[in-house]
Amino acid sequence: DAGVIQSPRHEVTEMGQEVTLRCKPISGHDYLFWYRQTMMRGLELLIYFNNNVPIDDSGMPEDRFSAKMPNASFSTLKIQPSEPRDSAVYFCASSWTGTDQPQHFGDGTRLSIL
């Protein structure tokens, strides 16, 4: 079975540019999560969706970040304009409904903002 698929795997861009990260969850999963991981702050939840609807975006750092889920098989996380402090690994995860269901992570996107 295909796992969570993220693209691109690596992104290097200059400050001020728009960055779009993409995620395809595991088929049938109705929860989708976006995380950011840095050495300093560890793994942080940015936003999560249930049935394509954003449920909690309290972890989104600022208005430069936005996320959408237009359908059950696709989500994007956009940063505009990007800044060097946005450099991190961004993970997408998905799970079945139910508080006891584990989350399955994609391979992540390593983002470097110069």
Added chain:
Amino acid sequence: QKEVEQNSGPLSVPEGAIASLNCTYSDRGSQSFFWYRQYSGKSPELIMFIYSNGDKEDGRFTAQLNKASQYVSLLIRDSQPSDSATYLCAVNTDTGRRALTFGSGTRLQVQP
């Protein structure tokens, strides 16, 4: 205030020994507890999950949960060099919120 606490390590154990990883959490209402393993440069990989007090065993791994004391632990028996990784504890700290809160992870080094 950190909601999920882990010792950052590194925890160093010899090959074949038992590695014991611990995690404490602050929300008494927490219901679901997960252990993830993360190799350097890779994504977190689910190792085990536990919901009820007591022990849960899966191969060389045992998860232990004590809700009264608010801690969850992971024991790795017969540790192998391939077990060297960072182990992340994750807790569902809000039953209404659904999202997990992760600890900062414990780095385990298994010495051959």
